Amino acid sequence: MSGPPNTTKTVSRRRFLKVGVAGSAALALGGALAWQTRGYEVPAAVSSRLRALSPKEYLIAKAVAARVLRRDADDLPMPEELHVAEYIDGMVARLDEANRTDLKRLLHVLEHVLPWSAAKPSRFTRLDGAGKDAVLASMMSSSVGLLRGAFEALKSLCVMAYFRDARTWGAIGYDGPLLNRPVEGWARLRVRERR
Numbered sequence: 001m002s003g004p005p006n007t008t009k010t011v012s013r014r015r016f017l018k019v020g021v022a023g024s025a026a027l028a029l030g031g032a033l034a035w036q037t038r039g040y041e042v043p044a045a046v047s048s049r050l051r052a053l054s055p056k057e058y059l060i061a062k063a064v065a066a067r068v069l070r071r072d073a074d075d076l077p078m079p080e081e082l083h084v085a086e087y088i089d090g091m092v093a094r095l096d097e098a099n100r101t102d103l104k105r106l107l108h109v110l111e112h113v114l115p116w117s118a119a120k121p122s123r124f125t126r127l128d129g130a131g132k133d134a135v136l137a138s139m140m141s142s143s144v145g146l147l148r149g150a151f152e153a154l155k156s157l158c159v160m161a162y163f164r165d166a167r168t169w170g171a172i173g174y175d176g177p178l179l180n181r182p183v184e185g186w187a188r189l190r191v192r193e194r195r
Helices: 013-037 055-068 084-093 097-112 129-140 145-162 166-172 186-194
Strands: none
Touching (some): 055 097, 055 129, 084 097, 129 145
């Protein structure tokens, strides 16, 4: 008499190693993706107003604006006071899909790739001010025209978002639009309102 047939399969050492390596690679990739997407929390009130940027992209834009728009004088408002990153989000929402996709990709490249090329092995948003400046300076002076153009695009978005506010006009000698201009001018009106 013979017993029931043996239905257990034996796994070869080679197959075991292949499955083990594939599983390890999948776990490592999953861990890397989780690490890349954590730490990007924004207040719910801000998150609910975002139209084009994810919270992560919003925080990258906010970090860029903070460095590009450093104040020379204490009487100028901070970029955060003027909600520059939120305004950038609105501008990005008005772009056509191809340009919007390119800009969002640029923000991710700036966050994760460009710090390494500037010898700053960290996320852009985690660097200190000098580290962020080094990354942006490397873009600005790059021998690669695409990177220089990318820097100019980010700088232009920041400048447009910042200088849209009348509180910044005096710094560039602009006294506001002619349409509906107060008799004393916009700059004098703002000085009088501060008193």
